[in-house]
């Protein structure tokens with residue numbers, strides 16, 4: 001499956017929540033969105049996800065707002 005990734009750095013956009021990777025309550029910086037091809041979007045019902053970076057462990061997680 002080929003994923004199309006478009007990174008648009010927006011350092012001002014942040015949120016704070018518990019990190020699913022390191023478990024810390026941390027600040028997350030929005031680093032862009034990942035768009036799926038139309039064929040994949042039709043199957044999964046998801047056309048894009050937002051990518052966030054944990055400022056504690058620097059891991060990139062997706063759709064963090066759905067877990068917050």
Ligand SMILES: [Zn+2]
Pocket residue numbers: 019020021022023024026054055056057058059
């Ligand atoms: Zn983390």
